[in-house]
Amino acid sequence: MTDNWKPRTRLVHSGSRRSQYGEVSEAIFLTQGFVYDSAEQAEARFVELGDDEYIYARYGNPTVRMFEDRIAALEGAEDAFATASGMAAVNGALLAGLKAGDHVVAARALFGSCLYICETLLPRYGIDVTFVDGTDLDQWRAAVRPGTRLCFLEAISNPTLEVIDIAAVAQIAHDAGALLVVDNVFATPVFQRTLDLGADVVVYSATKHIDGQGRCLGGVVLGSREFIRKTLEPYLKHTGGALSPFNAWVMLKGLETLDLRCRAQAETAIDIATALEGHARLEKVIHPFLASHPQHDVARRQMSMGGTVLSLVVKGGKDGAFRFLDGLRIVKISNNLGDAKSLVTHPATTTHQRLSPEQRAALGISDGLVRLSIGLEDAADLRDDITGALAQV
Ligand SMILES: *Cc1c(COP(=O)(O)O)cnc(C)c1O
Numbered sequence: 050m051t052d053n054w055k056p057r058t059r060l061v062h063s064g065s066r067r068s069q070y071g072e073v074s075e076a077i078f079l080t081q082g083f084v085y086d087s088a089e090q091a092e093a094r095f096v097e098l099g100d101d102e103y104i105y106a107r108y109g110n111p112t113v114r115m116f117e118d119r120i121a122a123l124e125g126a127e128d129a130f131a132t133a134s135g136m137a138a139v140n141g142a143l144l145a146g147l148k149a150g151d152h153v154v155a156a157r158a159l160f161g162s163c164l165y166i167c168e169t170l171l172p173r174y175g176i177d178v179t180f181v182d183g184t185d186l187d188q189w190r191a192a193v194r195p196g197t198r199l200c201f202l203e204a205i206s207n208p209t210l211e212v213i214d215i216a217a218v219a220q221i222a223h224d225a226g227a228l229l230v231v232d233n234v235f236a237t238p239v240f241q242r243t244l245d246l247g248a249d250v251v252v253y254s255a256t257k258h259i260d261g262q263g264r265c266l267g268g269v270v271l272g273s274r275e276f277i278r279k280t281l282e283p284y285l286k287h288t289g290g291a292l293s294p295f296n297a298w299v300m301l302k303g304l305e306t307l308d309l310r311c312r313a314q315a316e317t318a319i320d321i322a323t324a325l326e327g328h329a330r331l332e333k334v335i336h337p338f339l340a341s342h343p344q345h346d347v348a349r350r351q352m353s354m355g356g357t358v359l360s361l362v363v364k365g366g367k368d369g370a371f372r373f374l375d376g377l378r379i380v381k382i383s384n385n386l387g388d389a390k391s392l393v394t395h396p397a398t399t400t401h402q403r404l405s406p407e408q409r410a411a412l413g414i415s416d417g418l419v420r421l422s423i424g425l426e427d428a429a430d431l432r433d434d435i436t437g438a439l440a441q442v
Pocket residue numbers: 134135136137139160162163203207232234235254255256257266267268
């Protein structure tokens with residue numbers, strides 16, 4: 050019935066389940082378990098769960114299921130499994146189907162905890178990982194080999210906002226018999242049809258745009274019913290990464306306004322990026338929809354808008370960047386993104402502090418680099434705040 054609904058309609062209505070009271074707003078089923086009418090019914094549920102049947106909240110819960118169905122409807126995925134955080138989703142998507150002896154190819158520019166899984170955890174279990182520059186297709190081609198089971202990338206990298214050609218990498222992965230798993234946080238489900246581009250599995254930290262108001266941790270994995278139910282679900286339901294029903298409800302409400310929020314934030318982001326290009330106190334402005342962006346063509350091809358984040362290289366290295374951060378009044382210093390509040394991060398001293406100076410240099414994370422996540426404030430106010438802070442650099 051939802052098949053021909055447009056995304057905004059899906060975000061408001063898809064997945065809704067109403068109790069006998071006919072509530073307008075989705076109910077929070079804050080329950081870990083469920084009672085059965087009879088011993089026979091309990092037995093039957095443990096043999097096989099029907100479509101809207103539950104036995105234990107680690108396996109599933111009606112509020113969580115509403116969130117999963119709604120985000121699956123937006124993404125155009127057959128199914129979804131929600132998790133307690135974005136990292137539980139990434140961990141599940143990667144580990145659920147891998148075993149010792151398998152090979153993985155991953156883009157090098159990864160979120161810190163994703164890098165930990167690929168660089169430290171997988172090798173410990175006998176899974177070999179080859180890292181590539183995600184924007185260089187020849188490196189992907191050279192890295193896949195017999196035994197490559199999975200390719201993993203972030204569609205837009207953090208914090209340098211490199212854009213990877215998903216259709217091209219999907220082709221390389223599929224020719225090698227591997228699955229392509231995409232962490233799509235920065236591109237958002239609003240701006241990019243990642244499964245249509247050829248990805249097999251899409252992962253979100255719902256903590257970011259989907260909540261979008263800085264309240265809860267959450268995550269979700271989307272893909273074919275076969276992958277979600279046969280590969281992922283057994284792993285996640287037995288290892289305990291389930292999303293809490295309360296957080297699922299917050300995320301469900303977040304989805305209702307996701308499209309509106311992301312578009313408003315992305316509009317302001319490109320406005321500000323455009324206004325700042327060439328500023329005397331900046332070495333560089335990075336945003337996928339600026340013509341100066343190295344993968345500008347790929348970004349325009351695979352995304353409808355350039356996202357809600359921009360990065361700046363402030364002149365004067367760390368000192369310049371710190372003066373800029375300390376000079377901001379509206380934009381808050383924090384490491385979240387996708388929030389209604391505009392947030393600024395200095396990756397070299399916070400999120401990417403753990404890396405060696407050489408690793409940071411290889412990823413383009415200079416001491417002057419700052420990441421700006423644009424929120425829902427008035428664009429002119431934000432522009433004034435940012436140019437005011439730059440004047441103090
Ligand atoms: C935040 C983030 C994660 C991890 O999500 P959590 O909800 O913090 O666990 C993974 N990947 C990317 C790209 C992120 O931005």
